[in-house]
Amino acid sequence: MNEEINLLSLEKIKGLLTAQNRGRQEALYRSARRICAENCGSKVLLRGIVEFSSYCRNTCMYCGLRSQNTGAHRYRLTADEIVFAVEELVGLGVGTVVLQSGEDPELSPDWVATLIERIKKSCDIAVTLSLGEWPASFYRKWRSAGADRYLLKIESTDQDLYRALHPGMDYQNRLRCLEDLERLGYQTGSGIIVGLPGQSVESIAGDLKFLAHHDFDMISIGPFIPHPQTPLASYPAGSIEMTCKAIAITRSLTKNTHIPATSALAATRPDQRYRGLLAGANVIMPNFTPPSSARYYDIYPHAARTAPERPDPLLQAIDQIRRAGRETAYFARGDSLKRKKEYSHE
Ligand code: 5AD
Numbered sequence: 001m002n003e004e005i006n007l008l009s010l011e012k013i014k015g016l017l018t019a020q021n022r023g024r025q026e027a028l029y030r031s032a033r034r035i036c037a038e039n040c041g042s043k044v045l046l047r048g049i050v051e052f053s054s055y056c057r058n059t060c061m062y063c064g065l066r067s068q069n070t071g072a073h074r075y076r077l078t079a080d081e082i083v084f085a086v087e088e089l090v091g092l093g094v095g096t097v098v099l100q101s102g103e104d105p106e107l108s109p110d111w112v113a114t115l116i117e118r119i120k121k122s123c124d125i126a127v128t129l130s131l132g133e134w135p136a137s138f139y140r141k142w143r144s145a146g147a148d149r150y151l152l153k154i155e156s157t158d159q160d161l162y163r164a165l166h167p168g169m170d171y172q173n174r175l176r177c178l179e180d181l182e183r184l185g186y187q188t189g190s191g192i193i194v195g196l197p198g199q200s201v202e203s204i205a206g207d208l209k210f211l212a213h214h215d216f217d218m219i220s221i222g223p224f225i226p227h228p229q230t231p232l233a234s235y236p237a238g239s240i241e242m243t244c245k246a247i248a249i250t251r252s253l254t255k256n257t258h259i260p261a262t263s264a265l266a267a268t269r270p271d272q273r274y275r276g277l278l279a280g281a282n283v284i285m286p287n288f289t290p291p292s293s294a295r296y297y298d299i300y301p302h303a304a305r306t307a308p309e310r311p312d313p314l315l316q317a318i319d320q321i322r323r324a325g326r327e328t329a330y331f332a333r334g335d336s337l338k339r340k341k342e343y344s345h346e
Contacts, residue, residue, distance in 0.1 A: 008253070013205035017245050025245065032248035032280030039256035040282045040337060043329035044321045046314070047128065047260070048089035049098045051289045051297040052077040056102025058132075060155075061165045062196065064227040064298040065102045071229050073296040076104070077289075079115050085288045086119050092314055093330035096126040098151065098285065103132035112138075113145035120146040126333040128189075133173060136180040143184045148335075150181045151189040153220060156196060157210045158203040165196065178214070187336040189218030189258070194246050195238020196224045204246060212253035217336035218283075219257050221246050222264030225300035240265065240272050244279035251280030256337040258283050261320065267302045271316060277324035283334070286317040 019025055053076045056065040064072060077085075086097050097119065101107070116127055128149035129142060139150070154174060156162050162171045181188045192207045211219050223238030247259060260283040261276025273284060287294060321328050 008209070010202065010205045010209065013208055013249060014201050016249055017201050017204060017242060019245070025241075028245060028248045028252075029279050032251040033278065035251055035255055036259075036280045036282050040258070041329075043282075043327045043332075044277060044324075045096075045258065045283045045329050045332055045334035046094045046317065047096045047098050047283060047285045047334070048086075048092075048094040048288045048313075049100055049263075049285050050077070050082055050085045050089075051100050051287070051294065052082050053101035053104040053107070054293075054297050055104040055106065057105040058103050058169060059167050060169075061167070062193065062224060062227065062230060062232050062300075064229055064300060066230060069229045072298060075293045075296055076106075077293060079111070079118065081290060082115060083118060083122065085290060086123060086125065089286075089288045089313075090123045090125055092312070094125075094286070094288075094314070095329075095331055095333040096128055096149075097288075098128040098130055100130040100151075101132075103134075107131065107134075109134070109138040109141050113141050116142060116145040116147050126335065128187075133169075133177045136184070139177075139180050139184050139186070143186060147186065149187040149189065149218070151191075151218065151220065152177055152181065153189075153191040153193070154178070154207070154210065155191075155193055156199060156203065157192075157207045158199065161196065161198055161203060164198065187217040189220060190214065190216045191218075191220030191222070192246075193222060193224050193238065193264075194243045195236075197232055197235040199224075204242070208246060208249055208253065211250060215254065215257075215338065217258060217338055219250055219254065219259050220262055221250060221259070222262035223267075225264055225267045225302075227298070227300050237268070240268070240275060244275050247276055247281055248279040258334060258336070260285055263287070263302070264300065266316075266320075267300055269303045271303070271320060273317075274320040274323040277321065277326055284317045284321060286313040288313050 130151040223243045259281045261273040261281040265272040
């Protein structure tokens with residue numbers, strides 16, 4: 001736990017988040033880039049994402065996969081389709097796969113465990129799961145099967161806002177999941193959405209303190225994107241600028257955390273992920289979901305979904321990395337830099 005973070009006042013973070021002065025903003029980004037280079041190196045890590053099921057039991061107000069969106073087309077990939085996508089990304093020099101899905105009510109923990117074992121047998125690659133809230137027994141099973149990492153965004157630490165946006169869900173259970181994951185030895189990631197309807201700057205400042213205080217291995221911060229088939233359809237999108245400032249502050253507070261330039265930054269046209277990199281992010285997540293399914297993984301409207309990242313899903317990511325004046329780290333697992341000895345497989 002970093003003492004500096006406790007001492008850093010919410011007021012100071014709020015001041016940085018709201019700074020309009022160009023010079024101050026640039027200074028924040030410059031400092032975040034320097035801290036990133038010193039603690040994470042200059043290269044940008046690749047995580048290939050495979051979104052394998054669009055079924056979800058939840059009704060998060062912002063998300064197009066919410067179960068009440070009866071207009072959403074649902075799909076589940078087969079294990080063969082997933083392994084095919086993993087082999088493709090490994091062939092292109094990506095060292096981590098992120099297996100993501102909605103909280104699929106039909107999800108079988110044994111099926112997931114067998115899938116992880118199969119991937120681990122066929123490829124030398126880190127496996128990250130992003131499957132939502134499940135009992136500790138599931139997390140234990142997947143960890144035993146070889147899963148290395150888990151992403152579970154807290155979304156917002158403002159409990160009134162959390163309750164309003166996640167009907168039927170329980171903030172305490174989400175914290176319980178994050179604790180279980182840490183205890184089971186997962187490299188754990190969390191994160192937030194910036195610009196949610198009803199979210200104040202104080203509330204974002206509190207989120208950043210929470211994320212830094214927990215010292216997560218990975219922290220993902222993306223802008224809110226309104227989805228037309230949700231109750232939040234008519235609200236404005238979260239600001240790219242505010243998202244980048246939140247990334248830069250998180251980099252400054254947490255030093256060696258893996259921070260992606262999130263896909264939500266590419267949801268606007270043109271792709272703004274390079275701005276996340278310029279604000280101190282060091283990870284980019286190209287999408288390897290087969291295009292016939294990817295267009296239905298409709299968490300938010302996304303430019304890349306209508307013009308899929310094909311034939312080579314890496315091209316756009318690499319273009320963004322170049323645009324930020326950085327280089328790509330091929331064939332890197334990109335393990336946590338926080339407990340390198342414990343986790344290192346290199
Ligand atoms: N805007 C921004 N982020 C969203 N997510 C889901 N829906 C939206 C949206 N409309 C994010 C959540 C979730 C991740 C998979 O996608 O943070 O954790």
